[in-house]
Amino acid sequence: MKLDNTTLLKNKCYVDGEWVSGHEGKTFDVTNPYDQSKIIAVADFDAQDTDKAILAAEKAQKEWKKTTAGERSKILRKWFDLMIEHKEELGKILTLEQGKPLPEAIGEIVYGASFVEWFAEEAKRTYGDVIPGHQADKRIVTIKQPVGVVVAITPWNFPNAMITRKVGPALAAGCAIVVKPAKYTPLSALALGVLAEQAGVPKGVFNVITSSRTSEIGKALTESSIVRKLSFTGSTAVGKQLIKACADTVKKVSMELGGNAPFIVFEDADVDKAVEGAIASKYRNAGQTCVCSNRFFVHARVYDEFTSKLKIAVSQLKVGNGMDEGVQIGPLIDQEAVNFVQNIVNDATEKGALIDLGGEVSKENKQLYMPTILSNVQKNMDVYTEEIFGPVIPIFRFETEEEVVEMANDTQYGLAAYFYGRDYQLVWRVAEALEYGMVGINTGMISTTVAPFGGIKESGFGKEGSKYGIDEYLEMKYMCFG
Numbered sequence: 001m002k003l004d005n006t007t008l009l010k011n012k013c014y015v016d017g018e019w020v021s022g023h024e025g026k027t028f029d030v031t032n033p034y035d036q037s038k039i040i041a042v043a044d045f046d047a048q049d050t051d052k053a054i055l056a057a058e059k060a061q062k063e064w065k066k067t068t069a070g071e072r073s074k075i076l077r078k079w080f081d082l083m084i085e086h087k088e089e090l091g092k093i094l095t096l097e098q099g100k101p102l103p104e105a106i107g108e109i110v111y112g113a114s115f116v117e118w119f120a121e122e123a124k125r126t127y128g129d130v131i132p133g134h135q136a137d138k139r140i141v142t143i144k145q146p147v148g149v150v151v152a153i154t155p156w157n158f159p160n161a162m163i164t165r166k167v168g169p170a171l172a173a174g175c176a177i178v179v180k181p182a183k184y185t186p187l188s189a190l191a192l193g194v195l196a197e198q199a200g201v202p203k204g205v206f207n208v209i210t211s212s213r214t215s216e217i218g219k220a221l222t223e224s225s226i227v228r229k230l231s232f233t234g235s236t237a238v239g240k241q242l243i244k245a246c247a248d249t250v251k252k253v254s255m256e257l258g259g260n261a262p263f264i265v266f267e268d269a270d271v272d273k274a275v276e277g278a279i280a281s282k283y284r285n286a287g288q289t290c291v292c293s294n295r296f297f298v299h300a301r302v303y304d305e306f307t308s309k310l311k312i313a314v315s316q317l318k319v320g321n322g323m324d325e326g327v328q329i330g331p332l333i334d335q336e337a338v339n340f341v342q343n344i345v346n347d348a349t350e351k352g353a354l355i356d357l358g359g360e361v362s363k364e365n366k367q368l369y370m371p372t373i374l375s376n377v378q379k380n381m382d383v384y385t386e387e388i389f390g391p392v393i394p395i396f397r398f399e400t401e402e403e404v405v406e407m408a409n410d411t412q413y414g415l416a417a418y419f420y421g422r423d424y425q426l427v428w429r430v431a432e433a434l435e436y437g438m439v440g441i442n443t444g445m446i447s448t449t450v451a452p453f454g455g456i457k458e459s460g461f462g463k464e465g466s467k468y469g470i471d472e473y474l475e476m477k478y479m480c481f482g
């Protein structure tokens with residue numbers, strides 16, 4: 001599948017308002033995960049090129065922070081309009097490099113753009129306080145100021161939205177930013193650069209650097225004393241390394257890391273709705289999201305009804321090339337991801353789990369993993385502890401509320417959790433008892449611009465979206481007037 005003539009497909013980095021190659025002129029290939037065909041080769045930056053991008057951001061930030069919130073808001077609003085105007089083209093680029101079905105990719109563009117629109121408004125509401133003084137001759141005032149130069153390191157599973165929900169609030173707050181997208185999906189990030197330019201984002205305020213030299217770039221970004229803030233979305237393992245790397249320069253840090261979401265179906269749940277929610281929360285992006293349900297706990301009384309209805313629904317999902325009409329589940333990102341999912345399934349079956357559906361790679365394409373349901377699943381299996389990041393539903397049977405809450409919380413992660421039930425006292429008890437940053441109650445879809453997205457425990461810290469998201473890019477200053 002080829003892209004139509006589009007001005008949004010770029011192969012150079014966007015630095016200081018210019019499209020540039022690295023000083024060595026090296027490139028790396030971006031490929032389609034469905035068939036490994038090459039889409040284009042993009043610039044392969046090194047540390048020296050990265051330092052230039054940081055300096056450009058530093059220079060630009062000095063002027064950007066002086067603009068009024070209204071001025072920044074107008075530019076962001078223009079950027080949002082352009083994203084929506086180009087959502088089909090942006091969606092195609094996203095599907096080609098990432099694999100998710102085209103309607104889902106276009107949905108991501110709309111979701112991603114919504115952060116830019118939201119923070120265009122929030123820019124105007126970064127209020128401070130006037131605090132009654134502690135002495136008769138003192139007056140106390142707080143103001144909020146941009147944190148400075150920001151770096152965003154983003155993953156391949158949401159090549160657009162994970163960028164916009166960092167860049168939107170950063171720019172709104174008056175910060176300049178350097179974005180380092182995942183090496184698998186740099187094209188969606190570069191396309192945002194084209195539209196930023198058209199929207200009038202000043203040179204150097206938004207920079208995109210692409211590279212296959214991950215740790216070299218990571219080092220340059222985290223060691224720089226110019227960079228005052230790092231916002232990261234990705235795995236917990238890498239997040240921990242980045243937190244350590246930012247310690248020497250004491251950067252402000254936000255971490256949106258892995259999850260191990262429980263999905264609980266209580267005995268009084270609306271089972272049809274729970275099946276619908278299970279599909280929505282599990283199969284978005286073929287199971288490759290950090291908020292995807294990972295472990296399914298079903299009360300013994302509704303176990304048979306839930307599993308049989310779920311099996312019918314899952315067996316109807318269409319797997320294939322994300323560019324083809326009607327496809328609901330695209331390829332996994334790479335061969336390693338397919339092997340990882342297969343190993344998790346093998347571990348479960350070797351320990352006694354039963355495959356109710358799927359459990360194998362598609363016969364047509366080695367990147368497609370068939371939607372899978374595992375039953376008779378136990379706590380000693382990897383599916384209980386590991387973030388699967390693939391289309392596998394492992395189902396545990398439970399008897400009591402106490403037992404299921406304990407199992408749900410029995411993980412180092414604390415990002416998203418879901419449950420279905422009707423008794424309002426149980427609903428409140430369980431919602432409060434779950435040790436997670438986000439809880440979906442009788443819904444499998446919790447992601448929205450207006451709510452604070454973020455985890456606790458080893459799923460990270462900091463909130464994205466909502467009225468709180470902009471605070472991650474602001475410092476509060478207290479002024480005491482004598």
Ligand SMILES: NC(=O)C1=CN([C@@H]2O[C@H](COP(=O)(O)OP(=O)(O)OC[C@H]3O[C@@H](n4cnc5c(N)ncnc54)[C@H](OP(=O)(O)O)[C@@H]3O)[C@@H](O)[C@H]2O)C=CC1
Pocket residue numbers: 153154155156157180181182183184211212213214215217218219233234235236238239241256257258259289290387388389
């Ligand atoms: N919470 C979430 O949203 C996500 C969780 N994951 C989890 O992580 C697993 C692995 O996925 P993966 O994409 O490799 O996630 P990573 O955490 O490895 O990658 C996320 C981003 O961090 C970058 N990165 C990786 N290592 C370093 C480093 N040492 N210094 C600086 N930047 C670095 C990557 O760059 P590059 O692309 O160049 O490697 C990418 O831009 C998944 O299977 C899943 O379990 C993955 C993605 C998102």
Ligand SMILES: O=C(O)CCCC(=O)O
Pocket residue numbers: 155157158162233234288289290291447448453
């Ligand atoms: O997987 C992620 O990286 C975040 C999920 C995207 C969202 O729901 O906002």
